[in-house]
Amino acid sequence: RKEVEQDPGPFNVPEGATVAFNCTYSNSASQSFFWYRQDCRKEPKLLMSVYSSGNEDGRFTAQLNRASQYISLLIRDSKLSDSATYLCVVSNRDDKIIFGKGTRLHILP
Amino acid sequence: DAGVIQSPRHEVTEMGQEVTLRCKPISGHNSLFWYRQTMMRGLELLIYFNNNVPIDDSGMPEDRFSAKMPNASFSTLKIQPSEPRDSAVYFCASSLRTSDYEQYFGPGTRLTVT
Numbered sequence: 001r002k003e004v005e006q007d008p009g010p011f012n013v014p015e016g017a018t019v020a021f022n023c024t025y026s027n028s029a030s031q032s033f034f035w036y037r038q039d040c041r042k043e044p045k046l047l048m049s050v051y052s053s054g055n056e057d058g059r060f061t062a063q064l065n066r067a068s069q070y071i072s073l074l075i076r077d078s079k080l081s082d083s084a085t086y087l088c089v090v091s092n093r094d095d096k097i098i099f100g101k102g103t104r105l106h107i108l109p
Numbered sequence: 110d111a112g113v114i115q116s117p118r119h120e121v122t123e124m125g126q127e128v129t130l131r132c133k134p135i136s137g138h139n140s141l142f143w144y145r146q147t148m149m150r151g152l153e154l155l156i157y158f159n160n161n162v163p164i165d166d167s168g169m170p171e172d173r174f175s176a177k178m179p180n181a182s183f184s185t186l187k188i189q190p191s192e193p194r195d196s197a198v199y200f201c202a203s204s205l206r207t208s209d210y211e212q213y214f215g216p217g218t219r220l221t222v223t
Contacts, residue, residue, distance in 0.1 A: 043214035043215060043216055044152070044200075044214050046211045046212070087152065096165065097142070097154050097157075098154070099153075099154070100151070101151035101152075102151065102152075
């Protein structure tokens with residue numbers, strides 16, 4: 001099993017719809033989780049951290065399920081500008097940092 | 110702050126040549142990371158430094174790759190000799206501390222080895 005796995009997509013979603021994708025991780029000792037966003041030919045940028053209690057930032061909600069070892073990202077009322085690749089990041093107690101390969105999202109007008 | 114600065118932005122070189130990529134982290138950040146990104150393998154951590162000291166270089170592909178951080182404001186990633194399979198985008202990132210903190214990425218260096 002890969003250390004961090006994401007569905008590569010692409011997810012083609014009409015504007016205004018809700019979309020969600022997951023990221024699974026294999027190391028139960030993982031302790032920090034993040035979602036990064038990467039636009040085409042640009043660098044990754046932090047979208048949000050993922051806390052044990054879940055967190056919400058505007059239209060974006062991130063959740064952590066330790067029992068099943070996955071994190072999720074939900075985008076409500078999607079905008080054209082949400083089109084990007086979303087990278088899941090997991091780090092362990094020994095500071096090993098692993099990026100998923102990303103999920104491509106296309107918001108359709 | 111100008112953010113993480115990388116140079117050059119693009120590099121085209123012939124197989125066998127030495128390539129040096131440069132990075133200036135955000136002032137005050139104690140951790141610096143070098144990544145490589147390709148379509149096939151995604152974003153891979155090559156090496157990271159904490160307070161200028163290399164902590165984990167297990168991602169460095171082979172002896173042709175080396176990285177240094179002589180001071181808190183400068184790091185280099187060197188490939189010698191370069192090979193076509195090294196073609197990728199190389200990102201440098203910095204953070205206040207290690208993995209628990211947001212990483213700020215530079216714009217990347219797009220390397221093409223012919």
